[in-house]
Amino acid sequence: MHEMSLAMSAIDLVVEEAARQGFAKVTGVWLEVGRFSCVEADTIAFCFEAAARGTAAEGAALHFEHKAAEAWCYDCARTVTLEERGQPCPHCGGFKLRVAQGDSLRVTNIEVA
Ligand SMILES: [Zn+2]
Numbered sequence: 001m002h003e004m005s006l007a008m009s010a011i012d013l014v015v016e017e018a019a020r021q022g023f024a025k026v027t028g029v030w031l032e033v034g035r036f037s038c039v040e041a042d043t044i045a046f047c048f049e050a051a052a053r054g055t056a057a058e059g060a061a062l063h064f065e066h067k068a069a070e071a072w073c074y075d076c077a078r079t080v081t082l083e084e085r086g087q088p089c090p091h092c093g094g095f096k097l098r099v100a101q102g103d104s105l106r107v108t109n110i111e112v113a
Contacts, residue, residue, distance in 0.1 A: 003039055006105050007047035015056050018112050026057040028111030036069045036085050039105055065108060071097040 010031065018026045029048075033039060041064050052058045069082045073089040074096040080089050088095050 003043045004047045004051070006039060007044055007051045010048065010105070010107050011051045011055060011057050013107055014060075014110050017110060018056050021112060023112035024056060025113045026060045026110055027113045028061045028063060028109075029057065029107060030063045030065060030109040032065045032067050032106050032108045034067050034069060034105070035083070036099065037105060044105070060111075069099055071099045073097055 010029070014026050014029055018024070031044070033041065033044075044064075045062050048062055052060060069085075070079055071082050071089075072078075073080050073092065073094060075092050075094040076089060078091075079100065080091060080097070082090070082097070082099070089097055
């Protein structure tokens with residue numbers, strides 16, 4: 001399952017970071033989820049809990065931050081922000097877009113004790 005491997009690598013990172021800072025327990029984790037990502041927050045939360053079991057991150061509270069997607073507009077020759085999949089360039093209304101970012105899932109912050 002895609003979400004499970006994402007959750008497990010997130011846990012690895014979190015546990016490693018907590019250990020590096022000399023903390024034994026992770027109490028909160030902030031995850032940034034791209035708006036266009038295919039991952040479901042509920043599924044991630046479930047996988048995260050399972051993957052965290054027996055680690056320093058067991059029982060940590062999950063916080064999701066949804067991030068708008070970025071795309072390159074060929075007509076404007078600049079990076080634009082998209083709120084919806086399939087929407088035109090917010091500047092010129094064109095569709096010559098290459099989505100550069102938005103399918104991400106990454107740990108942005110942790111709270112340790
Ligand atoms: Zn444009």
